[in-house]
Amino acid sequence: MPPMPGPEHVAVPLTTTIDGERRRTARDLPDVVRCGVIDAVYVHVPFCFHKCHYCDFYSFVDRQDRQGVFVDRLIEEMTAAAHGWSAPLDSIFVGGGTPTLLAPPHWKRLLASMRSVLPLSTSLEFTVEANPETVTPELAEVLAAGGVNRASIGAQSFEPRHLQTLERWHDPASVVRAAGILREAGIDNINLDLIFGIPGQRLEEWYDDLDAALALGPSHLSCYGLTYEANTAMTRRLEAGAFERIDDALEAEMYGAARTRLAAAGFEQYEISNWARRAGNGIRACRHNLAYWRSRNWWPLGPSASGHVEGWRWKNVPRLGDYLDASPWPPIGDVEHLDDDGQVGERLMLGLRLNEGIAAAELKMLLARGARGGQRRAAFERHTTSGLLEWNGDRLRLTPRGQLLADTVLAEVV
């Protein structure tokens, strides 16, 4: 997910002392959080077999000696957190890291525990992120048998030169192979992640990537412009002059190319970087993404996973050692509670990322709340006049040009 400006937060001070240290665990979250109605669960698996140069997620090279204890710990955390949850979960998303690096026996145990501990909706969407090199028939069978019904494959590019620039350790053929194996096992709801704006990438090559992805028949595509995150190898190489960023005009053209090519192939854009095929009365949008952008309640499991419940946000500490040592509740940090104005800003910021935008009635209500209604109203009027926002029936949304400049527009309404 690309970086987004954040609303005003109220930092919540630490209140608990554990082992003589002022540390807080998820057990210390207020009742309104621990007893909230949880819609979705995010699980973070921190292992990878190599660190890609652009990646700033919490992940590290797996020594294969901690998978078992990690899964034991995850089950323990999940059991403690889910005690008392009764509303059926709509979505589980296992990301990372590389979840498909976990060996099949560990997956079997984890999935069996999830089925026995978590209240699952009969229409649950259960997504697992997959690195193409790590998908095997045995693993796919275990995932499908355990209830996984959606896979998100990190394809990124189908051009070996660009994969090399990103330091991705897979070849394009492995994406085709992984999609085939997953389908064979019965997981046919497949997302492919693509990256554009890679140094040296030409517009025609990006079209080729889109076409190669479409040829695999996915139900969902996420297309992100390459971002240079602080403290990544990619950013250090950029700063050392190893390559140049592609220029903004070309990146904007690539974004436009995604819009037109994917629309022509029957995909609907539902968020700035996400497209899905229509199925029945709706589109196969990622429920985990929607839970995030619609500010629903999701619970985090695993080190560095972030959660949101009833306006509270927190993050499990991104250190596997600390996570493994704690029991059963994980140490947490970055605990924040949005004040009323912050909640308004966040709803505006997240809601406008979606193509459905925000309904006039809700917008009116939001602008009447919070301390900065007048300021926000003025920003909306200015951006509607300048063509970055538009009314689509009774809903306000970003225009295609506004989506390109989303960070600027949204920063003003937060």
Ligand code: SF4
């Ligand atoms: S596989 Fe994914 S999580 Fe792991 S290093 Fe690469 S981009 Fe990061």
